[in-house]
Amino acid sequence: MAFIRVTSPHAHTANTTQDIMRWVILATLPGLVALTHFFGWGSIINVLISCLTAIACEALMLSLRKRPILFYLKDYSALVTGILLGLALPPYAPWWLVVIGSTSAIILAKQLYGGLGYNPFNPAMVGYVILLISFPVEMTRWAIPTTLLSDGQTLPSLGTALQTVFGSGGVDGYTGATPLDLFKTQQGLLVEQINAAEPIFSLASFAGAGWEWVNVAFLAGGLFLLYKRAFTWHAPVSMLLALSIMTFLFYGGGNSESGGSLMLHLFSGGTMLGAFFIITDPVSSAVSNKGRIIYGAGIGILIYIIRVWGNYPDAIAFAVLLMNFTAPFIDYYTLPRTYGHSKSTRATRGRDL
């Protein structure tokens, strides 16, 4: 019996930035489809505006910095930043909001620091935070999911959506609070009472109407990326685990002081988008596996703290930026042991000698 023998090397080519970015773009598709299904055309318009602005800004900055434009545009990193920002912004946001966010993400957070690989902070999240602290009204006006629309009401058509984004008319009938927002503002009620009183919870299968499936879709995209080995499991798993542990510790049996259920925290807001698409950014996160576990856990804990005791209903962006600060520090203390050496050496010690 003959076996087909394949000799090494088994890997033909190294993973290029281009390939990984392409997989990331592909993996956001389920999330985008879910967002469009539940909230209408808003997210697609966001993503398009954001991507166009991101690419234009990247090209502009590259030409100002006298770098080859096409070579850097072809690594798709600006496109990924644009897509992630577009997904994170509320649907039907005015066009200038998206443009400002995308511009500051690419110019301020990425190119001014030296472009891809040199940015200490996640560009998409910097853009998001600048918008969140500058325009709190526009940034907290989320659309309501299709599940909650009253009888006879349908999602806004493409024309209406474009009119809302580029014109001045608002879609007042279509905006509402997010599950996290609602939960935060319901002071002094038991978790059961909130779940019964608010349709966004009572009409949902396990977390919040619409939101749960958006998060499931992002989870699916993330698992695809894990399967493709675009990143390691350490950061996302550790973040979700830390968030879950915090939820268990402070659930308090669903009393009026409760921080919310496990499902609410895992499948609402931007949890899954953050866990698989934001914190896995190889540039701004910690480098080693052990470092990524600490990095992810820090983000999970911070998300819970800001969501439950802070001023904002969701906290992915703030938590990610805060932990981006600490990534070099984590790297310093989690240097892996080099093969053949008994102890890992500190990153800076060699230079002192």
Place this chain on the structure above:
Amino acid sequence: MNTTSDDIVTENEPTQEALAASDINYSEITKNGLWSNNPALVQLLGLCPLLAVSGSVVNAIGLGLATLLVLIGSNIVVSLIRNIVSDAVKLPVFVMIIASFTTCTELLMRAYTFELYQILGIFIPLIVTNCAILGRADAFACKNKVIPSAIDGLMMGLGFLLVLVCIGAIREVFGAGTLFADMQLLFGEAARDWKITVLGDNYPGFLVAILPPGAFLVAGFLIAFKNMIDNYNEKRRLAAQPKKIIKGAKRVRTTGSIS
């Protein structure tokens, strides 16, 4: 030898101080204060008040003027007592002098511009800790005569004030869409109409420009802009210089032996 007064020292022996005083160049001092050694853009001193209260033009002018007053006063007094104070107690004495002037300024502002005083709040007393002032006392005033020190204080203060007003104006335009709003706090009721609405009445306001991150961003861009101008001038200066001609053959020998 017991040095009792300035004149004896300078007349009898040319000390280092006298030498320094003889070639005082006022245009140099002016240029240093306003541009090439600007306290805010080059020395990066006094950033805390610079970043914290430059949210609007009126705040910037208020704090800039207060700093200017303290800086001139402290430079004059430090220069007056420069030969009596020993090195050991120099710094505490400087801080005492600066603190006295700061208190004077604070009382003045409380008397004449009370509302602005309330807006600027803790940053008026904090002028004491502004390193730009202590820096000038230590680097210039305690080595120079009174009039050059006063001019130095004026120019450094003006340089600081100009940068403050620039940052204030940029942040006010982007943050609130207006320019020169609330000037009546500083210049009386007549200044109420100075307000210009730059970006229209429907401008939503870009809050990040008003918040501290905006101050860092604007200050960073100003510093970059100044460096850009400096580089450009330097390049032009080098290009304008005639190239030195080096004598001798320019051809490289590729054959034969080099003797």
